[in-house]
Amino acid sequence: MSEHLPPFSFPIRTECPPGACVCERDRVxxxxxxxxxxxxxxxxxxxKLIERIERVDSYEDLRHVQALVRKNLGAELRIEPGPNEVRTVRGIIVVLEEKPGLCKKVRQSVPAAVRRRLGERPEIAYALLDAHDLFGSGPAG
Structure with a gap:
């Protein structure tokens, strides 16, 4: 189907093998x-995005990467505490939302890179939890 691609001013991702992805590339x-x-x-x-995530050095930098993903891909990279007690990085929800044209592999590799970085830099995970007031730093009771 990709013989007659519309002209783009930027390179586009090559097609995944048939049946390997559900990105709806052809529809897009x-x-x-x-x-x-x-x-x-x-x-x-x-x-390059994975390498950028691997260089994240603060919660603010992580938020900046989220903004870049939103701007450049039009997709949300959600990173938030899970509904249960967060004891490890696995308790933090990291999801790159589904978006037509966004490869399934990317929706797996980007969250995996974020989780690895949070595991390597626990202070970023703590700042994330603190930003969601999980440490109870609100008004003293």
Whole structure:
């Protein structure tokens, strides 16, 4: 199907093998009104994003990466405490939302990179928990 791609001013991600992904790439390509930003995340750009996540050094920097993902991909990278007690990084929810054109592999690799970084830099995870007032730093009772 990808023989007649519309012209883009940026390189787009190559097609995944048939049946390997549910990104709806062809549907996005065929719709001129669709948000094409997710298609700009080539495998090289995905690797650069992973490397950027691996350099996150503070909660503010993590929030900046979330803003970059939102701006460049049009997708939310949600990072928040889970509904139960958070004892480890696994208790923190990290999800790159589904978006037409956004490869399933990316929706797995980006959250995995965030989790690894939170595990390497627990102070970022603590700041995340604190930002959600899980340490009870609100008014003393």
């Amino acid at each position: 390509l065929g719709d001129p009104q669709a948000d094409h930003r997710p298609l700009a995340l080539t495998r090289l750009q995905e690797q």
